[in-house]
Amino acid sequence: MAQINYRTINVDALDPEAAVNFPLDSLLPGNLPPPTTSSGAANVATQVRQMLRGGDPEGALRHVLDTAPLGGDDRAKEVHLAAVIEVLQGIRQGEMTRILEGVCSGDGGSERADCLMKYLYKGMAAPAPSSGVQSPRKSVSPQSTGFSQIQGRNLGEGGGGQQMSVLLSWHEKLVELTGTGSIVRVMTDRRTV
Amino acid sequence: MAVPQAHHLFHLPIADHSFSSDKQTLVVAKDNNVALYQASGNKFVLNDELHGHDKTVTSVDIAPKSGRIVTCSQDRNAYVWEQTASGWKPTLVLLRINRAATFVRWSPSEEKFAVGSGARVIAVCYFEEENDWWISKHLKKPIRSTITTLAWHPNSVLLAAGSTDSHARVFSSFIKGVDTRPEPSAWGERLPFNTVCGEFLNDSAGWIHSVAFSPSGNALAFTAHDSSVTVVYPSAPEQPPRAMLNISTRLLPLTCLIWNGETEIIAAGHDCEPYRFTGDENGWQLSGPIESKRGAAAGNVREESALNMFRQMDLKGQAQADTQLKTTHQNTINTIRVYEESDGHVKKFSTSGVDGRVVVWSI
Numbered sequence: 122m123a124q125i126n127y128r129t130i131n132v133d134a135l136d137p138e139a140a141v142n143f144p145l146d147s148l149l150p151g152n153l154p155p156p157t158t159s160s161g162a163a164n165v166a167t168q169v170r171q172m173l174r175g176g177d178p179e180g181a182l183r184h185v186l187d188t189a190p191l192g193g194d195d196r197a198k199e200v201h202l203a204a205v206i207e208v209l210q211g212i213r214q215g216e217m218t219r220i221l222e223g224v225c226s227g228d229g230g231s232e233r234a235d236c237l238m239k240y241l242y243k244g245m246a247a248p249a250p251s252s253g254v255q256s257p258r259k260s261v262s263p264q265s266t267g268f269s270q271i272q273g274r275n276l277g278e279g280g281g282g283q284q285m286s287v288l289l290s291w292h293e294k295l296v297e298l299t300g301t302g303s304i305v306r307v308m309t310d311r312r313t314v
Numbered sequence: 315m316a317v318p319q320a321h322h323l324f325h326l327p328i329a330d331h332s333f334s335s336d337k338q339t340l341v342v343a344k345d346n347n348v349a350l351y352q353a354s355g356n357k358f359v360l361n362d363e364l365h366g367h368d369k370t371v372t373s374v375d376i377a378p379k380s381g382r383i384v385t386c387s388q389d390r391n392a393y394v395w396e397q398t399a400s401g402w403k404p405t406l407v408l409l410r411i412n413r414a415a416t417f418v419r420w421s422p423s424e425e426k427f428a429v430g431s432g433a434r435v436i437a438v439c440y441f442e443e444e445n446d447w448w449i450s451k452h453l454k455k456p457i458r459s460t461i462t463t464l465a466w467h468p469n470s471v472l473l474a475a476g477s478t479d480s481h482a483r484v485f486s487s488f489i490k491g492v493d494t495r496p497e498p499s500a501w502g503e504r505l506p507f508n509t510v511c512g513e514f515l516n517d518s519a520g521w522i523h524s525v526a527f528s529p530s531g532n533a534l535a536f537t538a539h540d541s542s543v544t545v546v547y548p549s550a551p552e553q554p555p556r557a558m559l560n561i562s563t564r565l566l567p568l569t570c571l572i573w574n575g576e577t578e579i580i581a582a583g584h585d586c587e588p589y590r591f592t593g594d595e596n597g598w599q600l601s602g603p604i605e606s607k608r609g610a611a612a613g614n615v616r617e618e619s620a621l622n623m624f625r626q627m628d629l630k631g632q633a634q635a636d637t638q639l640k641t642t643h644q645n646t647i648n649t650i651r652v653y654e655e656s657d658g659h660v661k662k663f664s665t666s667g668v669d670g671r672v673v674v675w676s677i
Contacts, residue, residue, distance in 0.1 A: 147458060148480050148519045231562055235518065300564025302541035309480075309520030309540040 148311040157193040159200045166204035178212045179220045186233040191312040198314060205240045210287050217294050225298055234299045235306050239314045242307050244288045318642050319674040321358050329371060330649050331666040335378040343371035348385050366393050366404045373417045377424045384427050386415035392429050394448055407448040409437045417463050423470035425492050430461030436475055438487040453485050453508050463524050467531045469496040471505055474534055476522025482536040484512040500532055500548040514546055516560055523569040528576050529658040535579050537568040543581055547595050561591060561598045570650040574660040582647035582665055586639055607640040645669035
């Protein structure tokens, strides 16, 4: 008979009542957009890049936030995050407030603001994408909850610090506009980006 | 608006408070005990303490007509306190739960009360004459996590519950022999015990802090930890709701709410002051804070003397230590209750919070 080290058995996983077995998908609303793939996200990225080059940063930000792959797989979300950060980095400091006000107003404006806040936090959590190759993110938490708090931050090296400062200045501007409520919603919302 | 009447009772958080119907008695949950305050002039003085629970008391409620007090605690017990010639006498309630009791409210008929708990059940309790004690029946079915809040429908049969599984639900708590058959409503026609009349989830989820039926009982509002208030208008039994309106705010999460008529909601929470929401089936919006904070700010500035300034610089290395909030409450508001109303409209309401204050507001 095989030796079983009973101490290493995760007893919580066997208990249907345990918190780790909470059905997290029961927190997803019914109106989730259909799943998208990384190629779809890559298409959006190309469109957005064109809009940026065409001198329409507000349209680019609006589009990239409207097409967030809330129902997509990890890879699609990864590609989309890169596109969002590219847009955020492509907008000059002086224009931020004006563009934000444009994007966060009108129909669905508050959803876009919440979505942008999710990307800001995700961007700050993720290691800065090194040029070209992106390593798949290692999940640190025992279950894939969508949030992983412990991550290499790459603060010191190369473009990481610069990306962080861009995200932080967007964060400041966004909180001025939408208040602390949208930060709280990043934490509660299970429709992760 | 008149100046809110603030009573700073002690330096401990108040989990819940309740006024008797004549407003002469105020009961607050204070640590492991329940403190009874008596009005004297425009102050409240400590009159009695109800000892019995041996863990934090989470909720108290006075039945307006009978004057009975029900309390529940993290020690998994609930007591019904009745006033006798020799003081308040507790009766233990058989809750049959194995986790903390989190919330308790009397039904409008005062024949039942409901206790929410961490054991993922709601114990609906009623008095059994034969055995002369309070027994409970459990509402269990789709609840996946701790019940944080409860609210009764005016018909005393429907019960709204909010949970940390981010769902607000409406149950039937019909108990044969205690309740009379309710009028059919948009929530349901036949209502045997544990009928789920509605289950609602916000897009941005967030656990539910507070639920409330509108005065007519035909709408349900709830606040969640996603800083939003959601109002649901049911259409017909077993049908999706006619309208479900979500107002996401820029505030910190709101922890409690009450209705003022059918077109206004007053909610308060981590921003330490009450806010007013107005609207109807076609749309709701945040109309703004109820408190006007100018007076308080002016008072603070006057206190700032040169001596004080240098003392602050010496002690703390800063000229102005601004730890005083401009709101009446100095910390999160936990509970909001109707204090006085006429024709379904709230004239006064009371709030209590983590700062140990109970405040009566007039609108």
